[in-house]
Amino acid sequence: xxxxxxxxxxxxxxxxxxxxxxxxxxxxxxxxxxxxxxxxxxxxxxxxxxxxxxxxxxxxxxxxxxxxxxxxxxxxxxxxx
Amino acid sequence: xxxxxxxxxxxxxxxxxxxxxxxxxxxxxxxxxxxxxxxxxxxxxxxxxxxxxxxxxxxxxxxxxxxxxxxxxxxxxxxxxxxxxxxxxxxxxxxxxxxxxxxxxxxxxxxxxxxxxxxxxxxxxxxxxxxxxxxxxxxxxxxxxxxxxxxxxxxxxxxxxxxxxxxxxxxxxxxxxxxxxxxxxxxxxx
Amino acid sequence: xxxxxxxxxxxxxxxxxxxxxxxxxxxxxxxxxxxxxxxxxxxxxxxxxxxxxxxxxxxxxxxxxxxxxxxxxxxxxxxxxxxxxxxxxxxxxxxxxxxxxxxxxxxxxxxxxxxxxxxxxxxxxxxxxxxxxxxxxxxxxxxxxxxxxxxxxxxxxxxxxxxxxxxxxxxxxxxxxxxxxxxxxxxxxxxxxxxxxxxxxxxxxxxxxxxxxxxxxxxxxxxxxxxxxxxxxxxxxxxxxxxxxxxxxxxxxxxxxxxxxxxxxxxxxxxxxxxxxxxxxxxxxxxxxxxxxxxxxxxxxxxxxxxxxxxxxxxxxxxxxxxxxxxxxxxxxxxxxxxxxxxxxxxxxxxxxxxxxxxxxxxxxxxxxxxxxxxxxxxxxxxx
Numbered sequence: 001x002x003x004x005x006x007x008x009x010x011x012x013x014x015x016x017x018x019x020x021x022x023x024x025x026x027x028x029x030x031x032x033x034x035x036x037x038x039x040x041x042x043x044x045x046x047x048x049x050x051x052x053x054x055x056x057x058x059x060x061x062x063x064x065x066x067x068x069x070x071x072x073x074x075x076x077x078x079x080x081x
Numbered sequence: 082x083x084x085x086x087x088x089x090x091x092x093x094x095x096x097x098x099x100x101x102x103x104x105x106x107x108x109x110x111x112x113x114x115x116x117x118x119x120x121x122x123x124x125x126x127x128x129x130x131x132x133x134x135x136x137x138x139x140x141x142x143x144x145x146x147x148x149x150x151x152x153x154x155x156x157x158x159x160x161x162x163x164x165x166x167x168x169x170x171x172x173x174x175x176x177x178x179x180x181x182x183x184x185x186x187x188x189x190x191x192x193x194x195x196x197x198x199x200x201x202x203x204x205x206x207x208x209x210x211x212x213x214x215x216x217x218x219x220x221x222x223x224x225x226x227x228x229x230x231x232x233x234x235x236x237x238x239x240x241x242x243x244x245x246x247x248x249x250x251x252x253x254x255x256x257x258x259x260x261x262x263x264x265x266x267x268x269x270x271x
Numbered sequence: 272x273x274x275x276x277x278x279x280x281x282x283x284x285x286x287x288x289x290x291x292x293x294x295x296x297x298x299x300x301x302x303x304x305x306x307x308x309x310x311x312x313x314x315x316x317x318x319x320x321x322x323x324x325x326x327x328x329x330x331x332x333x334x335x336x337x338x339x340x341x342x343x344x345x346x347x348x349x350x351x352x353x354x355x356x357x358x359x360x361x362x363x364x365x366x367x368x369x370x371x372x373x374x375x376x377x378x379x380x381x382x383x384x385x386x387x388x389x390x391x392x393x394x395x396x397x398x399x400x401x402x403x404x405x406x407x408x409x410x411x412x413x414x415x416x417x418x419x420x421x422x423x424x425x426x427x428x429x430x431x432x433x434x435x436x437x438x439x440x441x442x443x444x445x446x447x448x449x450x451x452x453x454x455x456x457x458x459x460x461x462x463x464x465x466x467x468x469x470x471x472x473x474x475x476x477x478x479x480x481x482x483x484x485x486x487x488x489x490x491x492x493x494x495x496x497x498x499x500x501x502x503x504x505x506x507x508x509x510x511x512x513x514x515x516x517x518x519x520x521x522x523x524x525x526x527x528x529x530x531x532x533x534x535x536x537x538x539x540x541x542x543x544x545x546x547x548x549x550x551x552x553x554x555x556x557x558x559x560x561x562x563x564x565x566x567x568x569x570x571x572x573x574x575x576x577x578x579x580x581x582x583x584x585x586x587x588x589x590x591x592x593x594x595x596x597x598x599x600x601x602x603x604x605x606x607x608x609x610x611x612x613x614x615x616x617x618x619x620x621x622x623x624x625x626x627x628x629x630x631x632x633x634x635x636x637x638x639x640x641x642x643x644x645x646x647x648x649x650x651x652x653x654x655x
Binding site for chain 2 (some may be wrong): 317318319320368369370375376378379380386387390391392407408409410411412413414420424427431447448449451452453454455456507508509510511512513514515523526530640641642643644
């Protein structure tokens with residue numbers, strides 16, 4: 001799966017949770033600090049990622065989900081592992 | 082002592098079929114005027130009766146989970162599966178921080194909501210009570226029925242017909258929303 | 272000045288809990304510090320993220336009637352203890368989350384079922400039918416606070432004279448639907464539930480029922496019954512903040528406690544014990560801790576929680592915990608808090624670690640729910 005494909009899925013899921021987010025959310029902007037995603041929104045985001053990509057993400061991996069960039073890197077590692 | 086409970090305002094609407102999460106914004110839009118008030122949020126109370134709040138979301142959530150696997154179930158339908166989620170949504174939308182009740186069932190549930198609202202008004206726990214009945218449509222070809230009243234206390238009713246009178250008979254097998262619509266009609270289509 | 276409200280007492284209680292199918296057994300095992308949490312192979316096989324839970328392994332009932340049978344069995348014991356032939360006008364006040372969860376699941380799986388027969392109202396209707404009752408009724412669907420709500424409704428009906436006797440409580444059959452929902456919200460612990468503990472990671476699901484017989488004190492005394500405890504008042508509020516998260520400062524939770532105290536005509540210093548909601552989630556425990564500190568200041572009463580021992584039985588939770596409160600008042604003992612080992616320094620709540628004998632006049636039973644619902648029930652020791 002390409003980074004672009006992952007990114008577009010992630011942007012779509014983020015918009016479903018927080019419709020006010022811009023379409024072209026920068027890859028390195030911080031979910032919490034830049035876009036005020038709270039912990040429960042992040043939980044929903046991760047749950048949607050699990051469903052979209054068909055993987056289980058354990059609690060201890062949640063710190064990896066801080067930006068589109070880090071999330072894509074995490075998913076690439078998981079999907080190619 | 083001896084104050085009368087009156088219906089200050091009312092609203093009825095039919096809304097298109099939809100899951101609770103999609104229907105509640107439409108319920109909110111229909112009830113906007115009914116909730117226009119200066120009353121302190123803590124002195125407002127919500128009393129919701131429904132034959133099936135939570136049911137549609139619960140069914141969809143479970144059926145989705147059977148396809149995706151229970152570990153990967155669609156997260157957006159929870160907590161809409163809980164019967165009290167619609168009343169929680171109304172509390173957030175209209176800043177109601179007083180009592181928040183959800184009763185499930187038919188006409189009986191509405192009667193329970195009206196009785197509790199009356200008790201809370203008489204005891205002074207709230208100064209304004211909203212009694213809301215929503216029967217969610219179960220199928221796309223049917224509508225969701227909404228009826229709502231705003232109750233307050235008056236020394237003497239400006240209009241005697243406004244006085245809340247929970248009829249003890251005649252509700253038969255009506256749904257919660259149909260029963261409240263009947264009460265609104267009987268008290269004079271405010 | 273208002274007249275003191277008519278004293279309402281509990282004269283019978285019956286329950287089924289993951290730590291025993293009687294009040295005395297639950298109490299005994301709670302005092303011993305036991306926990307009912309265990310791993311369930313069936314849940315593991317079915318692929319749930321969390322397969323630990325507190326269930327009733329020896330209670331059998333047809334799956335679609337589990338809730339109503341739990342309620343009926345608990346009610347029968349409560350009536351027996353009260354030593355009363357229920358008058359026909361007895362009121363029935365039942366709280367639960369959704370009803371027979373299994374029926375909703377089966378319907379979604381394609382079975383032909385009319386769900387109207389499986390809602391919370393079906394629990395109430397079953398008790399009315401089995402005990403031939405035609406008094407007032409309430410079927411309250413306020414999720415994890417529903418038990419407290421039901422007791423409050425019974426108290427009002429007795430005080431207003433709409434009912435002379437009340438059967439009230441909470442019922443919750445084990446819900447796979449809730450198991451999936453709460454675990455998808457990452458509200459579940461993977462291992463155990465640890466109220467107010469530094470290492471708490473969430474809740475674990477429970478199930479059960481607790482039903483009570485309530486009467487006016489003078490009616491109970493007139494017929495020679497022994498009141499077990501007095502139910503004083505119920506404080507209610509709503510955060511109106513978030514679908515699942517509590518308002519982080521616990522303002523609504525504090526309001527519920529304050530209203531219960533005000534209605535009971537006492538100050539916070541009179542409270543000897545709080546049976547906390549203590550779900551074991553980071554957010555809820557943190558908000559409840561702030562609420563308790565707000566109400567009680569530096570002088571906190573004894574605080575305990577039961578969800579580490581019996582799990583979170585959702586609509587039945589506060590009813591089961593009410594039975595624990597009544598036992599505590601009768602035995603003048605605050606039970607230990609299973610799972611609470613290292614107090615979270617930020618929350619600053621030291622729960623009981625061992626059974627603590629102490630004078631208890633008043634106890635508050637807290638119960639909060641998704642949707643921002645807050646409830647706090649005030650009880651007093653019954654003294655002749």
